[in-house]
Amino acid sequence: MRTLAHISDLHFGRIDPRVVEGLLADLMAHRPDLVIISGDLVQRARRSMFREARAFLERLPFPYLVVPGNHDIPVFNVVRRFLLDPFRYYKRYISRDLSPLHVDSEIAVLGLNTARSVILDFSHGRINRAQIARIREVFDDLPPHVFKIVFTHHPFLPPPDAPWTRLVDRHKLALPALEACGVDLLLAGHLHRAYSGELATFHTQVARSILVAQASTATSTRLRNEANAYNIITVAMPELTLEVRSWTGEAFGRGPLSTYRKDGHRWLLQERDIGEFAPTDTTA
Ligand SMILES: [Fe+2]
Ligand SMILES: [Fe+2]
Numbered sequence: 530m531r532t533l534a535h536i537s538d539l540h541f542g543r544i545d546p547r548v549v550e551g552l553l554a555d556l557m558a559h560r561p562d563l564v565i566i567s568g569d570l571v572q573r574a575r576r577s578m579f580r581e582a583r584a585f586l587e588r589l590p591f592p593y594l595v596v597p598g599n600h601d602i603p604v605f606n607v608v609r610r611f612l613l614d615p616f617r618y619y620k621r622y623i624s625r626d627l628s629p630l631h632v633d634s635e636i637a638v639l640g641l642n643t644a645r646s647v648i649l650d651f652s653h654g655r656i657n658r659a660q661i662a663r664i665r666e667v668f669d670d671l672p673p674h675v676f677k678i679v680f681t682h683h684p685f686l687p688p689p690d691a692p693w694t695r696l697v698d699r700h701k702l703a704l705p706a707l708e709a710c711g712v713d714l715l716l717a718g719h720l721h722r723a724y725s726g727e728l729a730t731f732h733t734q735v736a737r738s739i740l741v742a743q744a745s746t747a748t749s750t751r752l753r754n755e756a757n758a759y760n761i762i763t764v765a766m767p768e769l770t771l772e773v774r775s776w777t778g779e780a781f782g783r784g785p786l787s788t789y790r791k792d793g794h795r796w797l798l799q800e801r802d803i804g805e806f807a808p809t810d811t812t813a
Contacts, residue, residue, distance in 0.1 A: 530765040531562045531563070531633075531676070531763070531765075532560070532561045532562050532762070532763050532764075533561055533562065533564075533565055533678075533761070534559060534561040534563075534591075534759060534761055535564075535565045535567065535680070535716050535742060535744050535759060535762060536566050536567075536744060536747040536760075537566065537568065537569065537598075537745070537746065537747060537759070538568070538569040538719065538744070538746035538749060539566070539571075539747055539748045539749065540569055540572045540749030540750075540751055541571045541578045541579075541581040541582040541748075542571050542572030542573055542577075543749050543750055543751060544748045544749050544750070545750050545757070548748045549585065552757075552781065553588060553589075554780070554781075555774055555781035556589070556591065560591070563591065563631060564591050564592070564594075565594055565638060565680050566593055566596070567596060567640075567681065567717050567718040567744060568595075568596050568599075568643075568682030568718055569598030569599065569600040569718065569719065570582040570595070570597070570601055570619075571600060571601055572749070572751075573603075573604070574600065574601055574604070574619075576622075579618045579619070579622035579623065582622065582623060583622040583623065592631070594629040594630075594631055594640050594680070595640065596627065596628075596640040596641065596643075596644075596681065596682055597619050597627065597644045597682065598683075598718065598719060599644045599652045599654065599682065601618075601619045601644060602619075602645075603615060603618075615646040628640060628641060628642065628660070632671070632675075634675070635764065635766070636675065636677075637668060637671055637678065638678040638680065639663070639664065639667050639678070639680070640679075640680050641660045641663070641664075641680070641681050642681075643655060643656055643681045643683040643697050644682055653695060653697075653698060654681070654682055654697045654698065654719070655698035656697055656698070656699050656702070656703050657699065658702070661702060661703050661706045664706045664710060665706050665709070665710055668712060669709075671711075673711060676714070676764045677711055677712045677714070678712070678713065678714045678715075678716060679707065679714075680716040680717065681697060682718055684696055684717040684719055684720060684743055685703075685715050685728060685741060686715070686726060686730075686731055686732075687731060688720065688724050689724060692731065704728075704732055704734065704735055707735075707737075707739060708735055708736065708737040708739070711737070712739055713739065713740060713791075714739070714740045715740070715742075716742050716743075716744070717741075717743055718743065718744045718746070720743060720753065721746040721749075721751060721752060721753040721755065722743060722745055722755055723755060723758045723760070723773045723775075723784070724743050725740065725743065725771055726740075727739070727741070728741050737794055738796040740769070740771075740789065742760050742771055744758065745757060745759070745773075746758075756775050756776045756777075756806070757776035757781075758773050758774060758775040758776065758781075758784060759773075759774050759781070760772065760773055760774070767791040767792070768788065768789065768790050768791075769788070769790075769796070770786060770788045771788075771789070772786045773785045777806050782805055782806040783804045783805050783806060784804040784805075785803050786800075786804055787801045787802075788801075
């Protein structure tokens with residue numbers, strides 16, 4: 530069994546310090562085997578903000594994997610953005626590895642950097658052919674019982690109530706690779722909204738059952754009509770539970786919880802509980 534915490538969009542530089550402390554306390558209570566951080570660690574890619582994010586990571590007593598988000602690239606500092614490496618501060622303060630990987634006997638987790646420094650298009654993300662090749666390289670030879678996760682900052686699945694939402698560019702190129710090598714779960718953030726579902730409900734060309742979980746912003750005040758939240762994912766093959774931990778105003782509490790069971794190649798939803806604290810409860 531593995532317990533994973535999926536946190537996203539921390540946005541140091543624009544955080545609520547009480548929520549940061551609440552997040553650390555809740556993580557301590559759950560003692561995850563691995564923390565997966567899907568980008569936007571800082572608000573404006575300034576050195577001081579990266580230092581704050583670094584200090585947070587230093588306080589995490591658990592292994593973690595992290596990828597950058599669009600906010601981790603400088604927007605206004607043109608020299609840093611186009612002449613120097615746009616990930617310079619990220620690499621210095623957060624991680625030099627932009628494609629982190631964890632593999633053990635039960636799970637394999639691969640992070641891909643979808644943040645791009647593109648003129649007029651900096652907030653959108655893209656996946657490229659080399660990254661798609663990396664998905665194949667990492668997962669192709671793993672045994673079928675290993676639970677396989679890919680995480681990115683930009684999403685592969687839109688919110689159920691906003692199907693027009695822009696997804697990570699070139700996602701259609703990546704879908705066949707995700708299917709072929711048996712990826713079970715995609716994790717992402719960027720939209721500051723918590724939802725989950727099956728990839729094939731939107732991408733009808735996908736025949737394989739691939740689950741998707743999006744995390745809200747864990748700690749920032751940049752809310753989209755939802756409370757701060759993060760995901761606790763428990764993998765005990767053939768079962769998976771996905772629990773949204775939602776900020777109640779004082780602590781993180783139990784939000785929606787979904788239980789899935791794998792039957793052959795299909796993930797079947799067993800139960801969905803709306804929880805005590807829906808992510809939309811506490812904000813306006
Ligand atoms: Fe964000
Ligand atoms: Fe973002």
